[in-house]
Amino acid sequence: MAVIAMTRETATRGSEVAAGLANRLGLAIVHHEIVEHDIADRAGMPETEVHRFLEGETSLFERWTLDRKRMSRYTAQEILELAAKGNVLIRGWGATYLLKSVPHVICVRICAPMLFRESVLIERLGIGIAANARREIERSDAAHNRTIQRLFGVDWEYPSLYAIVLNTARVPVADCVEHIVRLAESSTFQETARSRGVLMDQIISLRARTAVERQFGANSTQNCFDVHVFSGKVLLTGATTDEQMIVEAVRLLQGVEGVTSVESKVAHVAFVPHED
Structure with a gap:
């Protein structure tokens, strides 16, 4: 049962890679609503509060009052429980860090240079000015990096977290999917006792x-x-x-x-x- 943990930068076409993998390998993609709902249940917190924390949208006061250790533990438990079900692709939430020591889990990073990401966001959202697209990308990257730092104290760009890093400006989406599928089918990433x-x-x-x-x-x-x-x-x-x-x-x-x-x-x- 394949398990893939993926980190994708905004506007790298990572969602297309995830969709292609789900189709080829029969994986369920874990959407943020599912994770946030279950974390909220575990922590006894409103879903909106969990969402704001995980998206890096909490205020300075909210960050002071939140129990980061407890949030980290509940987030980790939810991600690990999802991985144990198998046949799943988990995007974000520190999954690549949490699952990096599990031999059968493929940890993937999808990235691309800023100019490529700007063009993707302009095409996707109809943002007419590259500078506006860049600001949105930088805001998103900074928010997610802060969240992972607060939860687990790691930098999501650190290469050793990943089995494979793919640059979608150089490697087309279809080829990214093929590379990861080959890993999933290799003996290295088969689940064992x-x-x-x-x-x-x-x-x-x-x-x-x-x-x-x-x-x-x-x-x-x-x-x-x-x-x-x-x-x-x-x-x-x-x-x-x-x-x-x-x-x-x-x-x-x-x-x-x-x-x-x-x-x-x-x-x-x-x-x-x-x-x-």
Whole structure:
């Protein structure tokens, strides 16, 4: 089941490449409405607020008040869960960064020089002045780069995130599709038990961390709880003065979907009263 994560710059004809791949490989293209709706459900936030954040449209005050760590985790969980379904093409939302370590996922970047992008946008939207097209492109690029930086602290232009980078000013859309299809059909990018396990461990880790945060809130941070997952087995680390919290955390993690076993290495620290 092919999984493609794609980053495309505005006005590079990346949407045409995505459509061609979906047609050739029978993939579902994940549209932003689906992702935003599901992230909003996970985070308990209005869809409009999630949309504004992911599109880089939030005000400075909104960015201060939003819990970026929580938004990052919910976004990551949604993208990984979508990838686990297979036969999908995920555009944007940091998918290339989140899925780069999963062996069967093809991470693709579609780009082009500014002059080419200006001409595409002028043709597409009927913008008569190249300078106006350039401003719109620069605004879009900056907004999306800020969002990825805030969520995951990475630069979406970094080459090592991608298996293949295609310049649509030099490589026609049809040829871009062919290059990526050949990768999808190669043995390198076939899903295996090992590659599936890598993806599932990432998903289980996010599910577990979300469960711990919901159950214990600020206490999970204060006690330095952390979750490590290996082949579905969870290792819980940290330190706390509350022995009962350790018991509750282990019981909680045992109920997380996909977890096969839980081991605690949380240190129980005796409380020492402060003497004046």
